[in-house]
Amino acid sequence: MKKFLFLALAALTLGSYTACADNDRPISVDQLPQKAQQFIKQHFPKEKIAFAKQERDFMEITYEVVFTSSSKVEFTKDGNWKEVDCKYSTVPVAIIPAQIKNYVSQHYPDTSVVQIDRDKRDYEVKLTNGLELTFDLKFNLIDIDD
Known part of the structure; x- marks a missing residue:
């Protein structure tokens, strides 16, 4: 019975914390x-x-x-x-790191970057042709997703 009460209290507390988060x-x-x-x-x-x-x-x-x-x-x-x-437009060129800009212009010259996302692990770039490129923090291409 004590375990049940403890689990119920823990679930209620976690639920309240998540709702406020x-x-x-x-x-x-x-x-x-x-x-x-x-x-x-x-x-x-x-x-x-x-x-x-x-x-x-x-x-x-x-x-x-x-x-x-x-x-x-x-x-x-x-x-x-x-x-x-x-x-409905393109990401300002000054925001895009030079290495990513160069890679996109060399390999996908007829496209532009419409979205760029960076975090602690990588950069994700979405192009006008629908491709999504992922670069590590050293700007090496690590994934292509269509």
Whole structure:
């Protein structure tokens, strides 16, 4: 009986914690980290911002900015870009690391990058032809997905 009560209490506690973990709240652009604000001004100067929000997942805080063109940028808590997704346009060339830019232009000259995502392990790049390329942190191609 004690085991059952302990398991029930543990499940209830975990359920309550999980319910509180997904905590998104709208914010104004000036509440973004300074680095994120500068990134937007530099790479998306003509875009109008539809909304910005802060996302809290367990111990991680991230920020998301969505433009009226449906493009979006996700930032880490420090204001470094995490993902740039340009649904109806292309990712600004200055954002793409030179090694990835060179690889794409050499192997897929008629395509452009529409999404780039980076994390602690790799870079994922989506091209206009639908291919998704994955590079390690040393910019070696490690996967191609269509």
